Amino acid sequence: MSIEVKNLVKQFNDKTVINDVSFKVNDGEVLAIVGFSGSGKSTILKLICELIKKDSGEIITPEGEDIAMVFQYSALFDSLNVADNIAFALHERKDLRNKYSEKDIKHIVAEKLELVGLKGIERKFPAELSGGMQKRVSFARAIVTEPKTILYDEPTAGLDPISSTLIEDYIVRLKEETNAASIVVTHQMSTITRTADKIIMLYDGKIVFTGTPAELLKQDTPYTKQFVTASLEGPMKIAA
Amino acid sequence: MDYKLIYKYFKQTATYKIATGILADLYVFIETIGNIAYNGFHTCKFIIKGDINFKEVIEQCYRFGITSLPITLSIVGMTSVIVASQVASEMVKQGGSNFVGLLMTMLIVREVSAVMSGFAIISMIGSSLASEIATMKVTSQIDAMKVLNIDPIRYLFVPRILAGTMMMPIIVVIAGIVGVLAGAVTAHLSADLGYRAFFDSAWLGVYMKDLGVSLLKALAFGATIALVSCSTGYEATGGAKGVGIATTKAVVWSFVAIVIWDMVFAMVFFF
Numbered sequence A: 001m002s003i004e005v006k007n008l009v010k011q012f013n014d015k016t017v018i019n020d021v022s023f024k025v026n027d028g029e030v031l032a033i034v035g036f037s038g039s040g041k042s043t044i045l046k047l048i049c050e051l052i053k054k055d056s057g058e059i060i061t062p063e064g065e066d067i068a069m070v071f072q073y074s075a076l077f078d079s080l081n082v083a084d085n086i087a088f089a090l091h092e093r094k095d096l097r098n099k100y101s102e103k104d105i106k107h108i109v110a111e112k113l114e115l116v117g118l119k120g121i122e123r124k125f126p127a128e129l130s131g132g133m134q135k136r137v138s139f140a141r142a143i144v145t146e147p148k149t150i151l152y153d154e155p156t157a158g159l160d161p162i163s164s165t166l167i168e169d170y171i172v173r174l175k176e177e178t179n180a181a182s183i184v185v186t187h188q189m190s191t192i193t194r195t196a197d198k199i200i201m202l203y204d205g206k207i208v209f210t211g212t213p214a215e216l217l218k219q220d221t222p223y224t225k226q227f228v229t230a231s232l233e234g235p236m237k238i239a240a
Numbered sequence B: 001m002d003y004k005l006i007y008k009y010f011k012q013t014a015t016y017k018i019a020t021g022i023l024a025d026l027y028v029f030i031e032t033i034g035n036i037a038y039n040g041f042h043t044c045k046f047i048i049k050g051d052i053n054f055k056e057v058i059e060q061c062y063r064f065g066i067t068s069l070p071i072t073l074s075i076v077g078m079t080s081v082i083v084a085s086q087v088a089s090e091m092v093k094q095g096g097s098n099f100v101g102l103l104m105t106m107l108i109v110r111e112v113s114a115v116m117s118g119f120a121i122i123s124m125i126g127s128s129l130a131s132e133i134a135t136m137k138v139t140s141q142i143d144a145m146k147v148l149n150i151d152p153i154r155y156l157f158v159p160r161i162l163a164g165t166m167m168m169p170i171i172v173v174i175a176g177i178v179g180v181l182a183g184a185v186t187a188h189l190s191a192d193l194g195y196r197a198f199f200d201s202a203w204l205g206v207y208m209k210d211l212g213v214s215l216l217k218a219l220a221f222g223a224t225i226a227l228v229s230c231s232t233g234y235e236a237t238g239g240a241k242g243v244g245i246a247t248t249k250a251v252v253w254s255f256v257a258i259v260i261w262d263m264v265f266a267m268v269f270f271f
């Protein structure tokens, strides 16, 4: 369901990390947030799912609806195996706790694992998986409740191109099938072009570009030019 | 007068630095107490509502009780050996053979079993609870839990604190029995005191009140160790260093809390 952010401001110890950011993601839309490392992309996602408190501004998300998040560093529960990680919400969440039988849950877990290309690893523990595998399990865990608002923090970072495509296709499929509103934080061109309907570029806590992937690739602003060509020359300085 | 200049120089004085240092420490101290109280309150709310994950409770009981037992029993047993070996021969020499058992059981029931078990549990279980939860915190696992709409207090705190509260009395009773037996053997070997003489007087040292207080103490210790350790772990920030700090804090605060509890019990019941 749609997410609207208005004049969002967030400071960490007097440093303004998000400085008056506004955007809207409609149902059935994927917004990509791009920008330098440290530009505040993860912070925006954490603000939206209320893991941290905003200083001012408005965040409008649908009342009482799940917001799912795929974390940048997977954040799998390392004392639980893959199956229990994915089924965690089904086992523990108040409104889902007694809804599914163990057999149903097993089925759902197997289905989600197949979807991320990791069939049959139910009994492995997170520490036994590669970084990319952890990322995909984390993806499966986030979507198990079929949320309508999904935040992805670099879902494809560190994945091989084929696994990336798998995840990208699924982001698009989820959006089309469930009309979900999603935000994808990413540095990866393939993820931007394959999934995004809209893009915002952050720099120094502000939005410096808004547009479509095609507009980004046109490179007709100093910011898009620097981003697409990955150049050290341009308005954005890495030290900022 | 140029107050700004005075202030500027005042800020460089040792007085200012020490004062702000103390204030900062005091702030952390009050914050820690506040967090412990807050988390404890929320835990109680779930327990009173009966909203409990029983599968986790059983798992944590196992961790609390079974995995720690060998070390706890050794520590209490050895403390008993140390005390008995020094006391028994002296008392026998002075004609107090009939009181060795009494003294040993009284000591063990009143203090040694609960306090030494508490210390053993802090070092084994408290530290592991704190580092476990702190690691979950600094690797975003707690955040992931919150985003999945699962209350970390219900999932992490409630089972651990219930397990601590329920298992501690059992541990203390078993440790007490082992302690008394170790005392008897030690008295026998070091002072040639007969088992019969030891146990005949040992019974005289066991009062119902002492047993009750010991069990109450065990309940309080178990709940406190679990709550303090979970809470300090939960407040951890930063990476591996944060986990280390949280673990140390859990151990130190649990130790202090237990000594304070012990003092409170002594004042209320034996003053």
Ligand SMILES: Nc1ncnc2c1ncn2[C@@H]1O[C@H](COP(=O)(O)OP(=O)(O)OP(=O)(O)O)[C@@H](O)[C@H]1O
Pocket: A012, A013, A017, A035, A036, A037, A038, A039, A040, A041, A042, A043, A044, A072
């Ligand atoms: N809890 C925090 N306390 C203090 N500063 C923070 C905190 N979280 C983030 N920051 C700061 O906020 C800024 C933005 O961080 P954020 O994690 O949002 O960046 P990002 O755009 O996601 O970067 P990356 O691409 O590397 O993931 C950084 O300068 C970071 O140092």
Ligand SMILES: [Mg+2]
Pocket: A041, A042, A043, A072, A153
């Ligand atoms: Mg980030």
